[in-house]
Amino acid sequence: MKILVGYTHTAGGGDAVRLGVRLARALDATLELVMVLTSERGALVPRDAGYTQHVRTAAESWLAEAAGTVPDDVRVGTHVEQADSAAGGLLSASRRLGTTLIVVGGRERTGSVANSLLHASRVPVAVAPTTAGGAGGGTPAEAPLTRVTAAVGLRPGAEEVMRAAAAAAARTGTDLRVLSLVPLDAKDPAAPEAAATANEHAERVRGFLEAAAPEVAVTDVAVATGRGIEDAVRRAEWQPGDLVVVGSSRLASRGRIFLGSTAGKMLRALPVPLVIVPRETELTFDDEETTA
Amino acid sequence: MSSTEAQRAAAPAPGGEPAEQSGGLSKKGLSAGSVGLIGAIVIGISCIAPAYTFTAAIGPTASAVGLQVPAIILVGFIPMLLVAFGYRELNRSMPDSGTSFTWATRAFGPWIGWLGGWGLIAATILVLSNLAGVAVDFLYLLLAQITGNAGIADLTSNPLINVATCLAFMAAATAISYRDMQTTQRVQYLLVGFQIAVLVVFAVAALRHVADGSAFDATPIALEWFNPFAVDSFSAVAAGLSLSIFIFWGWDVTLTMNEETKGSASTPGKAATLTVLIIVGLYLLLSVALIAFAGVGTGEYGLGNEEIQENVFFHLSHLVLGPFAWLVSLAVLSSSAASLQSTFVSPARTLLAMGHYGAISPKFARISPRFFTPGYATIVSAVVASAFYAVMRFVSENVLWDTITALGMMICLYYGITAFASVWYFRRTFTASVRNFVFQLLCPGIGGIILMILFFTTIIDSMDPAYGSGSHLFGLGLVFVLGMAVLGIGVVIMVVQYVRRPAFFRGETLTTAAEER
Numbered sequence: 001m002k003i004l005v006g007y008t009h010t011a012g013g014g015d016a017v018r019l020g021v022r023l024a025r026a027l028d029a030t031l032e033l034v035m036v037l038t039s040e041r042g043a044l045v046p047r048d049a050g051y052t053q054h055v056r057t058a059a060e061s062w063l064a065e066a067a068g069t070v071p072d073d074v075r076v077g078t079h080v081e082q083a084d085s086a087a088g089g090l091l092s093a094s095r096r097l098g099t100t101l102i103v104v105g106g107r108e109r110t111g112s113v114a115n116s117l118l119h120a121s122r123v124p125v126a127v128a129p130t131t132a133g134g135a136g137g138g139t140p141a142e143a144p145l146t147r148v149t150a151a152v153g154l155r156p157g158a159e160e161v162m163r164a165a166a167a168a169a170a171r172t173g174t175d176l177r178v179l180s181l182v183p184l185d186a187k188d189p190a191a192p193e194a195a196a197t198a199n200e201h202a203e204r205v206r207g208f209l210e211a212a213a214p215e216v217a218v219t220d221v222a223v224a225t226g227r228g229i230e231d232a233v234r235r236a237e238w239q240p241g242d243l244v245v246v247g248s249s250r251l252a253s254r255g256r257i258f259l260g261s262t263a264g265k266m267l268r269a270l271p272v273p274l275v276i277v278p279r280e281t282e283l284t285f286d287d288e289e290t291t292a
Numbered sequence: 293m294s295s296t297e298a299q300r301a302a303a304p305a306p307g308g309e310p311a312e313q314s315g316g317l318s319k320k321g322l323s324a325g326s327v328g329l330i331g332a333i334v335i336g337i338s339c340i341a342p343a344y345t346f347t348a349a350i351g352p353t354a355s356a357v358g359l360q361v362p363a364i365i366l367v368g369f370i371p372m373l374l375v376a377f378g379y380r381e382l383n384r385s386m387p388d389s390g391t392s393f394t395w396a397t398r399a400f401g402p403w404i405g406w407l408g409g410w411g412l413i414a415a416t417i418l419v420l421s422n423l424a425g426v427a428v429d430f431l432y433l434l435l436a437q438i439t440g441n442a443g444i445a446d447l448t449s450n451p452l453i454n455v456a457t458c459l460a461f462m463a464a465a466t467a468i469s470y471r472d473m474q475t476t477q478r479v480q481y482l483l484v485g486f487q488i489a490v491l492v493v494f495a496v497a498a499l500r501h502v503a504d505g506s507a508f509d510a511t512p513i514a515l516e517w518f519n520p521f522a523v524d525s526f527s528a529v530a531a532g533l534s535l536s537i538f539i540f541w542g543w544d545v546t547l548t549m550n551e552e553t554k555g556s557a558s559t560p561g562k563a564a565t566l567t568v569l570i571i572v573g574l575y576l577l578l579s580v581a582l583i584a585f586a587g588v589g590t591g592e593y594g595l596g597n598e599e600i601q602e603n604v605f606f607h608l609s610h611l612v613l614g615p616f617a618w619l620v621s622l623a624v625l626s627s628s629a630a631s632l633q634s635t636f637v638s639p640a641r642t643l644l645a646m647g648h649y650g651a652i653s654p655k656f657a658r659i660s661p662r663f664f665t666p667g668y669a670t671i672v673s674a675v676v677a678s679a680f681y682a683v684m685r686f687v688s689e690n691v692l693w694d695t696i697t698a699l700g701m702m703i704c705l706y707y708g709i710t711a712f713a714s715v716w717y718f719r720r721t722f723t724a725s726v727r728n729f730v731f732q733l734l735c736p737g738i739g740g741i742i743l744m745i746l747f748f749t750t751i752i753d754s755m756d757p758a759y760g761s762g763s764h765l766f767g768l769g770l771v772f773v774l775g776m777a778v779l780g781i782g783v784v785i786m787v788v789q790y791v792r793r794p795a796f797f798r799g800e801t802l803t804t805a806a807e808e809r
Contacts, residue, residue: 009661037664038472049387050394051641051666054648058659 001029004099006090006113008035009062012105012130017066019128019273020103021074023243026145026172030075032097033066035059036089037082056080087116094123101126101275118259118276124164125257126243126275127267146241147175147219151266152205161247162209164277166217168245175219179244180205181232181266182225198223229262233269242272252279331477332546332563333570334484339542340567341631342574343487343605343623344426348696349539350579351601356531358588358596359511361579363520364529368536369572371742375707376544376564378714378736385717385807390645391638392710394802397649399713401804402797403786406651408713409642410782411706416639417673418699418778419541421458421681423635424465425695427628428457429606434621437610455682461632462681466674469636472663483626490623491574494605495581498612502584508611509587509594513580530749534700537746539575541703542634543568585612598762602696636670643669650796652789688763688770697754698774704747705779711740721807751775 005020007013020031037052037059063078070076079097083089090113094102103126104114117125150165152158162178169176182201184194202223209218226232249260257278259267267274350361357364379391388394392412397405429448436445447453501507516522523529546564582595586608590596593608600607605624609617644666647656660667688694715722718732754772757764765773790797 013661049383050391050645051389053387054389054644055659055664059664062661 001027001101002032002097002099003027003029003101003103004032004034004090004094004097006036006086006102006104006117007033007063007066008105009066010105012128013066014069014105015128015130016103016105017069019126021070022143022145022273023101023103023126024074026174027101029101030077031070032093032099033063033070033076033078034090034093034097035063035078035080036086036093037080038084038086038089085116086113087120090117091121094121099123103128115259118257121257122255122278124275124277126273128273129271143240145172145174145243147177147239147243148172149177149179149242149244149272151179151181151244151246151263153180153262158208158247160279161245161277164247165245168243168275174241174243176217177220177222178205178209178218179236180221180223181229181236181262182223183228183232184225194225198225229265230269233266238272240272244270244272244274246274246276248276248279250279254279329559329563329566330481332559333567334477334481336543336546336563336567337484337488337570338480338630339634340540340571341423341487341542341627342539342571343491343620343627344423344631345539345541346491346575346578347603347605347624348422348426349535350582351595351604352696353532353535354583354588354595355598355601356528356535357523358528359514359517359583360520360523360532361583362517362576363522364532364536365539365572365575365579366518367520367529368533369540369568371533371707371739371746372537372540372543373568374735374739375711375743377731378711378739379544381718381732381736382710382714388645389641390649391642392706392713393642393651394645394649395717396709396713397651397802398805399717400709402651402799402802404709405802406646406786406789407782408706408709409646409651410779410786411702411709412642413639413673414778414782415699415702415706416635417677417680418695418702420462420632420635420639420673420677421684422695422699423628423632424458424461424677425454425681425685426603427461427625427632428454429603430621430625430628431457431461433606433609434618434625437618437621451685455685458681458685459678462674462678465629465632465636466670468633469640469670469674470660470663470665470667472665480630483630487623487627488570488574490619491578493616494609494612494620495577498581498585501612502581507585509585509589509591511584511587513584517580517583527749527753530746531697531753533742534704534746534750535696537703537707537743538696538700540568540571542631543571582608636673639673640666640669643673649801650793651801652785652793687765694763694770694774697750697759697771698778701747701750701754701771701775702778704743704750708740708743708747711736711743715740716806718807 003020003024005016007016017031017033020033023029024031037055059080060078063080067076067078079093081089081093083092090102090104093099101124102117102121104117105128114125114127118127148165148169150161152161165178166176180201182198184197202221205223206221209221222236224232224236226235244266246263246266247260248256249258249263251260252258255278257276259276263274263276353364354361382395383391386395386398390397390409393405393409395405396408399405432448433445436442448457498507502510520529523532543564546567582604587594588596590598593600593611595601595604605620609620613620643652643656644659645657646652647654647658647669656666656669656672658668659665684695714736715733718728722728722733751772753759754769754775757767757769759769759771763770795801
């Protein structure tokens with residue numbers, strides 16, 4: 001298996017490489033560090049072959065520097081990809097290299113690159129948290145994966161996320177937790193009736209799981225409440241070795257990912273990495289690209 | 293900075309192998325978004341920015357050569373064309389973002405190379421400040437025309453408001469360049485189309501005024517206007533020519549786009565030819581219409597009037613187009629804005645190359661890791677251009693005029709050096725074929741000689757305090773003082789760099805060479 005890391009020579013790019021290393025270790029995969037050079041503006045300024053070459057040289061040296069930070073036990077390759085847009089370049093590199101997972105960096109995770117990727121990729125996309133936002137005082141950027149958390153609601157499609165998370169947990173030999181986020185509008189999350197709502201919700205999740213995906217062995221079912229999704233995420237329990245799996249919005253076309261609004265809100269608040277999986281596709285982690 | 297060191301170590305010698313053959317590139321770099329014939333013409337016209345160029349240059353040109361402006365425009369294209377051939381040959385042999393700097397260093401060694409780079413940087417920084425100044429004038433004029441309040445147009449003559457607005461324009465253009473925000477091709481097509489349409493409408497309207505007798509100073513069109521030998525003196529021709537080089541400045545990009553154009557191999561040649569035909573046609577139409585409409589006298593709206601010369605459209609558009617004058621303001625404003633963006637690229641790239649080869653601080657070689665632009669060099673260029681404009685605005689009333697004339701001088705200098713670099717660099721190959729002889733020796737050689745003559749004539753003539761706008765310092769013409777100050781500062785910085793970074797000046801980072809057969 002190969003994992004593509006979308007690298008930029010910024011703090012966010014460093015976050016992506018560190019997450020790539022953790023995932024590569026957990027999945028026994030090779031890392032492919034890819035830096036996309038977008039074409040210079042063709043509409044106003046003519047391209048300059050000399051400048052293009054200078055940028056390429058800089059990109060290669062940045063990639064070499066990044067590859068140097070990857071520990072020796074992880075195999076790593078580097079590639080410069082030329083494309084019209086950063087997201088487009090990552091997707092075409094992914095197709096060409098046959099990678100089955102794309103990792104992008106933290107700081108830019110709400111930026112346009114991650115945004116385009118999170119609405120178009122055919123392979124799962126993992127988004128690294130910013131290093132500064134680590135949970136529980138640990139160093140999540142370095143810690144091995146210990147638990148896969150499937151974030152599900154009670155809507156159709158949750159069983160897909162469950163199966164993907166179960167596959168990831170089995171493949172990485174980690175625990176599987178199912179987490180349901182319950183926003184309580186205008187209610188105090190500490191109030192007794194909120195706890196009752198949460199318990200009731202947990203029962204419904206268990207019932208739903210037994211009916212929808214009986215074959216999946218779940219270690220833990222948790223419900224997190226809050227004034228909104230972001231607040232609920234902050235109140236949930238996180239470990240340094242967590243990896244969150246979310247599904248695509250029902251707006252996604254079959255076989256592609258599409259970041260829904262709930263997942264988008266989670267992304268902004270999460271202290272741990274998040275993987276979004278394509279819709280209606282069996283997640284295999286095989287070397288061949290999953291096809292729709 | 294370690295990455296800079298790594299870059300330098302990894303950088304190939306210029307003139308080695310063509311860019312697209314080296315590096316572990318997965319995809320041929322230039323294939324994404326290559327431009328077709330129309331796209332290449334649009335880039336060419338956009339870089340020349342005819343609406344902006346014409347309003348800034350027609351006045352000073354008319355004051356130098358009188359009625360023979362059309363003749364000077366026709367003749368002025370010749371040195372530009374001749375040098376552009378040499379430029380194209382050098383670009384083919386040694387593609388490098390340092391262009392004139394790198395080529396002149398390879399041909400003549402570090403000192404002349406450094407001065408060639410300095411000439412390019414000085415010229416582009418002068419034009420940046422001039423562009424921003426013109427944009428300020430037209431912003432307030434446009435606001436006045438739209439609101440119907442003529443007082444707003446006068447705000448531009450308040451130095452504080454003017455400088456503040458100019459700095460805001462510069463900041464915006466810098467941010468756009470730094471972040472490499474792209475105008476989409478469609479928007480660019482629209483802007484260029486609009487610019488040309490407005491200029492044609494303006495010329496036709498001016499000619500109609502001439503025909504129905506409502507022109508300011510109707511002057512009958514004569515064939516004599518196209519005769520360069522009818523100009524009084526050689527000095528006048530030289531002054532006019534160095535200005536007309538400015539009006540074609542930017543055209544050479546169409547010739548160097550050979551790698552990127554799609555379609556047949558003749559696309560770049562066609563694009564360059566069509567671009568120049570459009571531009572020359574437009575300039576001739578406009579200059580004939582304007583002279584016929586306003587004459588070259590010194591009356592209120594005559595092209596010889598110093599009050600209006602630095603910005604002719606600004607003063608004449610309401611006479612010619614009446615209520616539609618705002619179209620001209622919008623065309624010039626959009627033309628300046630586009631040109632401000634495209635012009636920002638070249639000093640930044642030359643500074644980057646100079647930093648890369650150790651001719652100046654390696655900080656200039658830094659590339660923004662987020663935007664892949666020469667970030668440090670872009671910001672330094674913007675700061676220098678802004679400071680230059682702010683100082684000049686307070687020194688001279690006619691800052692726009694004098695910067696344009698000094699600019700012509702700088703273009704002559706670095707184009708001249710580039711032309712001779714072609715002649716010398718190709719000294720072993722120009723006998724190989726007739727084609728090489730014409731494009732590597734003959735054309736750039738003649739072009740370079742013409743430009744050097746213009747350069748020195750302008751220097752000598754501009755010592756006269758009455759030269760250009762008539763602004764002067766220490767009893768010398770402001771254009772002379774400006775030109776010499778810019779060159780002098782260049783020499784001082786060069787010597788400082790020699791002391792601090794001797795490796796470049798010993799030829800250790802960029803070696804002198806010649807094209808081999």
